[in-house]
Amino acid sequence: MATEASTESAPEAYDELVAKVKRISNVQNAAGVLGWDQQVMMPDEGTPARSQQLSALSAISHELLVEDGIGDLLDDLDSADLSEEQAAVVREVRREFERAARVPTELVQEISETSSEALPAWKEAKAENDFSKFAPLLERHVELKREYAEHIDPDKDPYEVLFAEFEPCLPLEQAEEILDEVRETLVPMIDEIRESESDLATDAFAGTFDEDEQMELSRSTLDTLGYPWERGRIDVAPHPFSTGTMFDARVTTRFDESDPLGAVFSTIHEFGHATYTHGLPDEQYGTPLGEARDLSVHESQSRLWENHVGRSQAFWQQFLPTFQEHFSQSEDVTVEEAYEAANQVYEDNLIRVEADELTYHMHIIIRFEIERMLISGDLDVEDVPEVWNDKYEEYLGVRPETDSEGCLQDIHWSHGNFGYFPTYSLGSVMAAQLFAAAEEDIDDLDGQIREGEFDDLHEWLTSNVHSHGQRYETNDLVVEATGEDFVADYFLDYVTEKYGELYDLDSA
Amino acid sequence: MATEASTESAPEAYDELVAKVKRISNVQNAAGVLGWDQQVMMPDEGTPARSQQLSALSAISHELLVEDGIGDLLDDLDSADLSEEQAAVVREVRREFERAARVPTELVQEISETSSEALPAWKEAKAENDFSKFAPLLERHVELKREYAEHIDPDKDPYEVLFAEFEPCLPLEQAEEILDEVRETLVPMIDEIRESESDLATDAFAGTFDEDEQMELSRSTLDTLGYPWERGRIDVAPHPFSTGTMFDARVTTRFDESDPLGAVFSTIHEFGHATYTHGLPDEQYGTPLGEARDLSVHESQSRLWENHVGRSQAFWQQFLPTFQEHFSQSEDVTVEEAYEAANQVYEDNLIRVEADELTYHMHIIIRFEIERMLISGDLDVEDVPEVWNDKYEEYLGVRPETDSEGCLQDIHWSHGNFGYFPTYSLGSVMAAQLFAAAEEDIDDLDGQIREGEFDDLHEWLTSNVHSHGQRYETNDLVVEATGEDFVADYFLDYVTEKYGELYDLDSA
Incomplete structure (x- = not known):
């Protein structure tokens, strides 16, 4: 009976999960286009607006991941009968969700804003050979990323936590x-x-x-x-x-x-x-x-x-x-x-x-x-x-x-x-x-x-x-x-x- | 006493309103960049993904306007003491909100998806001088827009409602x-x-x-x-x-x-x-x-x-x-x-x-x-x-x-x-x-x-x-x-x- 119930409810929860994941992906891909534009097409003084746009998309994407019911759907799917492909999707979403749920939206937004400010600062510093123009932003990034790792797993070497962001499946x-x-x-x-x-x-x-x-x-x-x-x-x-x-x-x-x-x-x-x-x-x-x-x-x-x-x-x-x-x-x-x-x-x-x-x-x-x-x-x-x-x-x-x-x-x-x-x-x-x-x-x-x-x-x-x-x-x-x-x-x-x-x- | 309370709460509700409005604006401006890219830079086969990205941003922007507490904030600000500029902001947001709140998110999304499909169809129809390639999408647009106007004000000439979308302040x-x-x-x-x-x-x-x-x-x-x-x-x-x-x-x-x-x-x-x-x-x-x-x-x-x-x-x-x-x-x-x-x-x-x-x-x-x-x-x-x-x-x-x-x-x-x-x-x-x-x-x-x-x-x-x-x-x-x-x-x-x-x- 329990098995039957979970089998029956699995596809519905799975479809709901996929719809939510697709929306997040669309927001992230939109941010990808904005990022491309920023580096390839955007005029010099476009930064203040672009920075806020990317920051908003980043925050929305984070909120959609952690505050829009994905956690409950993952719980529903915990013991569901899933195909190999479905199980892979759930595994990947769960990993993303668990990391993201531990990081406050404000911190995510702050990191995104810092990146948008740091990009032109780095460009200028590099063009003028003046590290001091980039240093304050690098320092802010280091602090924010330490804080970030601390939220995800306070017991681990923070670098291990940061590495796992890029290589989650490779120890x-x-x-x-x-x-x-x-x-x-x-x-x-x-x-x-x-x-x-x-x-x-x-x-x-x-x-x-x-x-x-x-x-x-x-x-x-x-x-x-x-x-x-x-x-x-x-x-x-x-x-x-x-x-x-x-x-x-x-x-x-x-x-x-x-x-x-x-x-x-x-x-x-x-x-x-x-x-x-x-x-x-x-x-x-x-x-x-x-x-x-x-x-x-x-x-x-x-x-x-x-x-x-x-x-x-x-x-x-x-x-x-x-x-x-x-x-x-x-x-x-x-x-x-x-x-x-x-x-x-x-x-x-x-x-x-x-x-x-x-x-x-x-x-x-x-x-x-x-x-x-x-x-x-x-x-x-x-x-x-x-x-x-x-x-x-x-x-x-x-x-x-x-x-x-x-x-x-x-x-x-x-x-x-x-x-x-x-x-x-x-x-x-x-x-x-x-x-x-x-x-x-x-x-x-x-x-x-x-x-x-x-x-x-x-x-x-x-x-x-x-x-x-x-x-x-x-x-x-x-x-x-x-x-x-x-x-x-x-x-x-x-x-x-x-x-x-x-x-x-x-x-x- | 009542006046005092509303005066005191006004700035806070106003600041909250502005923060929410800015987020919406950032999402819309991001969509603007994607639209520019679609017409100026995007390769031919990029449409399926771009269409979904724009559609997601459009739906998110709509939801942020009607489902994220803006209605309550507007109520709070109804009798608040506001400067002329603040009152103008509230007036504009209220107009947008009232129109949008009457239109279901699904319809907004459908219109956005239709637009993304219609753009390449129009291009092809124009290039090949073949109206039949564009007609089905134009027909869908007409139907959707009639439905849209009906939601906003069923008693008005639907064209008047649609005109007001572009010229809200001009009868x-x-x-x-x-x-x-x-x-x-x-x-x-x-x-x-x-x-x-x-x-x-x-x-x-x-x-x-x-x-x-x-x-x-x-x-x-x-x-x-x-x-x-x-x-x-x-x-x-x-x-x-x-x-x-x-x-x-x-x-x-x-x-x-x-x-x-x-x-x-x-x-x-x-x-x-x-x-x-x-x-x-x-x-x-x-x-x-x-x-x-x-x-x-x-x-x-x-x-x-x-x-x-x-x-x-x-x-x-x-x-x-x-x-x-x-x-x-x-x-x-x-x-x-x-x-x-x-x-x-x-x-x-x-x-x-x-x-x-x-x-x-x-x-x-x-x-x-x-x-x-x-x-x-x-x-x-x-x-x-x-x-x-x-x-x-x-x-x-x-x-x-x-x-x-x-x-x-x-x-x-x-x-x-x-x-x-x-x-x-x-x-x-x-x-x-x-x-x-x-x-x-x-x-x-x-x-x-x-x-x-x-x-x-x-x-x-x-x-x-x-x-x-x-x-x-x-x-x-x-x-x-x-x-x-x-x-x-x-x-x-x-x-x-x-x-x-x-x-x-x-x-x-």
């Missing part, structure tokens, strides 16, 4: 183990490369490359990879990002006249993110099954396309002529030279988004260490620039001369995002594992890339990763797609083989 | 009287012009004008008039519009290679709208005092800039060299020729947005008559194209050959906006009255325009119109600004004098 401990393995392999490898006398074609793309033409090249790059223009667009943003839904997933990129590869890889990277979004099932728009798994998985998609496709020799074999159509000044560059230029390890790189595939992870580790100290209170905001510069000197052998190319380079802290950076490295590691599985399943993937044929890869990623939305938790998703737990091995094998060959390393 | 009867006077003066005047053997320089700007350069010219036009770029931007839209807040009021325009004046006047028109928005007081953002009075007043600002400034001889005296800098092909055009070309009365004009200052009002009257018949049920949607074409033949002596240049030309019905069109003519009439008052107050306004000096005019409009927001109701605002009731006289004098001179009419 911080597991993440740290993977990052430790990466560090242990990469540090000596980077050392060895630094000491090697390489003759890589690092200046294959030296010169000046017109920015308008780089935009055309970016469009051609998206054409090559199969970007669906009817569901997206490309624009310029100082810190490139991708945003949207499966119906409209946009990318942004940026240009440096002296670095055309920067725009190419930035575009491919954001293409990878957008491709994940495009691969989510249309009919699940607004539910967790129509939303991407968390940040590491998202980053695995961008890194897979950027590194495993875009930085491969096969890709450059077919893409180099396209590049040369846009920039005839590079007509003498060979595929091997392009491949080497695309994979050189920089010895004096200060900027994360311009970093190579190896030193990149050192950039992440530095941020990770500084974030942990900031949140734990072991580091004052005013000391961030010095500690930052010291760490760069220690780990990478270079000291930033300005804060603009030091601790002000990234946008993330202006959003109050702490615990976000590690997901970048985790995503790269996951990309290697997924790509290895795709290589197993797809007949001659390397040959297909060499031909500019990406349909099988798109199909593999869509069916094994994208189409699931949040149906599986992170580790389960990796098992479903690759048959194995999420491990560092494939990434370590990949970099060891690739860079061993490129730099003729003893360790390879 | 339909007064509006009709003004439009009657306009019709009575213009019909014989247009007849006389048609029969006159004019030798106006109608082909002064014949030729082909590059669209990219027209965009540059539009930017120069905005520069000339003093558009604050730090608070706006210009883009292209098939049906130009302006949207935003005082912090970010954007304009759109459109280009026709054979009609460079079309883009100039479209840009100036939207500039006029944006200027009104920019002139609202920053500190009142989100309250009725920071929002524009209704559509006629808004249109008075666009028409004042478009017609009284942009189509004046004085304006062309200083603007023609700017035009010629962009289009050297027009270097031999004289100021008098430019002025004549800008003011020619078309005898075969089918398109409202390309109409001249006189026949324009016939376009409006045709729509007004068709709308009234549609809403009253005297006309079926399927018969709209024929009735439309008959009326054009009757009033303007031309018959559209396609529905694309007939009843499908305008976007408004795809939004379900009935009762909106008359405000266009009313705005033109009001523009003449305001401009006459500005000419009285400003020393040599014509001379200033001749010098490209617009500061005094901006200041006059800001202090007499923009800065008041919704503090005064429409008629009171006109009295405040001009010292007289809103009447047709100034407009009739203006067109009689101007066109009498241009076409050497007997009646002038």
